[in-house]
Amino acid sequence: MNKVVLVTGANSGIGLALCERLLSQDTEGLQLCLACRNMCRAQAARSALLTSHPTAQVALLQLDTSSISSVISAAQEVKLRYNRLDYLYLNAGIMPNPKFDVQAFLKGIFSRNIITMFATGKGILTQKDSVTSDDLQEIFATNIFGHFLLIRELEPILCQAGKTSQLIWTSSSNAHRSAFNLEDIQHQRGTQPYSSSKYASDLLSLALNTHFNKQGLYSSVICPGFVMTNLTHGILPCFPAFLWTLLMPVFWLIRIFTNTFTLTPYNGAEALFWLFKQKPQSLDPQAKYHSLTSGLGKNYTQPRKMDVDLETSEALYDKLLKLESEVRKYLKEKQKSTRASSHFRT
Numbered sequence: 001m002n003k004v005v006l007v008t009g010a011n012s013g014i015g016l017a018l019c020e021r022l023l024s025q026d027t028e029g030l031q032l033c034l035a036c037r038n039m040c041r042a043q044a045a046r047s048a049l050l051t052s053h054p055t056a057q058v059a060l061l062q063l064d065t066s067s068i069s070s071v072i073s074a075a076q077e078v079k080l081r082y083n084r085l086d087y088l089y090l091n092a093g094i095m096p097n098p099k100f101d102v103q104a105f106l107k108g109i110f111s112r113n114i115i116t117m118f119a120t121g122k123g124i125l126t127q128k129d130s131v132t133s134d135d136l137q138e139i140f141a142t143n144i145f146g147h148f149l150l151i152r153e154l155e156p157i158l159c160q161a162g163k164t165s166q167l168i169w170t171s172s173s174n175a176h177r178s179a180f181n182l183e184d185i186q187h188q189r190g191t192q193p194y195s196s197s198k199y200a201s202d203l204l205s206l207a208l209n210t211h212f213n214k215q216g217l218y219s220s221v222i223c224p225g226f227v228m229t230n231l232t233h234g235i236l237p238c239f240p241a242f243l244w245t246l247l248m249p250v251f252w253l254i255r256i257f258t259n260t261f262t263l264t265p266y267n268g269a270e271a272l273f274w275l276f277k278q279k280p281q282s283l284d285p286q287a288k289y290h291s292l293t294s295g296l297g298k299n300y301t302q303p304r305k306m307d308v309d310l311e312t313s314e315a316l317y318d319k320l321l322k323l324e325s326e327v328r329k330y331l332k333e334k335q336k337s338t339r340a341s342s343h344f345r346t
């Protein structure tokens with residue numbers, strides 16, 4: 001039986017690089033499913049993968065993680081198509097309207113925190129969030145809640161007797177406890193919704209291990225390092241892509257001091273790929289697995305303890321369950337009112 005691997009946000013950047021790496025090591029034994037919101041870009045990604053691996057099994061799935069109805073119908077589709085799911089990569093993510101604090105950056109360059117600043121982006125980035133049509137904060141809905149709902153919907157094929165499955169989150173070293181507030185899990189009030197959402201994924205992964213390990217489901221988080229992708233290009237919108245390319249020699253130099261400058265999607269996908277090859281029982285639920293690249297360009301994966309605790313992870317898990325049940329109620333009412341309005345129209 002071929003293993004089924006589903007990757008969210010697989011049409012570009014780190015997600016697409018992971019798919020390429022998975023197929024390079026095993027073209028025949030995998031059923032790869034690219035879950036993307038934009039089907040045109042998804043088709044282009046599939047064609048690129050099939051060009052280098054013509055015999056691979058690569059399917060597409062329409063999924064917008066920021067939309068509740070999209071997540072629910074995508075999960076139904078997955079359950080119809082496959083009777084197993086071995087790896088679920090929760091990779092889709094956004095950092096919209098980023099604001100780069102030039103003053104803090106310049107101050108950071110001449111401080112003792114320079115390496116931390118380059119490795120985590122701490123203190124130099126804020127974002128302006130918006131609200132989805134389901135009335136959720138967009139970054140929270142896309143990066144966390146849509147994925148949580150997807151896992152809940154896919155439970156029957158993720159937790160099967162006699163086998164293990166893995167959840168693998170693309171988190172970030174930009175995840176900070178200080179950006180997260182249990183009383184405001186959607187980060188409606190702060191200016192660091194991205195950091196908050198990534199810290200929430202670290203907590204949620206821990207809670208998922210507590211609740212699902214007995215049923216053979218294991219969860220891990222990774223940080224890809226600093227990678228040149230659409231997401232990072234958006235940080236300095238006044239900078240065209242070619243200027244980022246021109247800066248590459250500077251970034252290679254910085255890499256000598258911090259191995260977190262992985263820079264290419266291939267390098268950034270290192271920890272995602274490494275986890276694919278591990279026995280899930282051997283992994284540390286409190287560790288974040290970092291993709292790292294040495295000054296000489298050698299890739300490796302290193303676990304580092306996360307700043308998370310069981311009590312907060314449980315509290316977040318309970319809040320997500322509560323939000324899930326509210327959201328399901330809201331969805332039912334929305335469906336009822338749509339049915340009623342179409343009834344009056346006929």
Ligand SMILES: NC(=O)C1=CN([C@@H]2O[C@H](COP(=O)(O)OP(=O)(O)OC[C@H]3O[C@@H](n4cnc5c(N)ncnc54)[C@H](OP(=O)(O)O)[C@@H]3O)[C@@H](O)[C@H]2O)C=CC1
Nearest residue numbers: 009011012013014064065066092093172226227229230231
């Ligand atoms: N680049 C970096 O330095 C770092 C990235 N990360 C994380 O890595 C992950 C991948 O990002 P990266 O490859 O860098 O950036 P990209 O923008 O290249 O990839 C993000 C992917 O997520 C998809 N996506 C965004 N919103 C949704 C949505 N609502 N529903 C479904 N798919 C969606 C995008 O699709 P579309 O093409 O339609 O926009 C795209 O395929 C993210 O979670 C990011 O936070 C973490 C640390 C560092």
Ligand SMILES: CC(C)CCC[C@@H](C)[C@H]1CC[C@H]2C3=C(CC[C@]12C)[C@@]1(C)CCC(=O)[C@@H](C)[C@@H]1CC3
Nearest residue numbers: 117118119120121125172173174225226232235
């Ligand atoms: C133009 C200048 C010469 C260089 C500017 C550098 C900054 C734009 C980057 C330095 C460290 C980078 C970084 C991120 C974004 C871009 C920088 C701030 C992230 C915050 C991107 C998203 C993540 O999840 C983090 C892991 C990245 C950490 C480093």
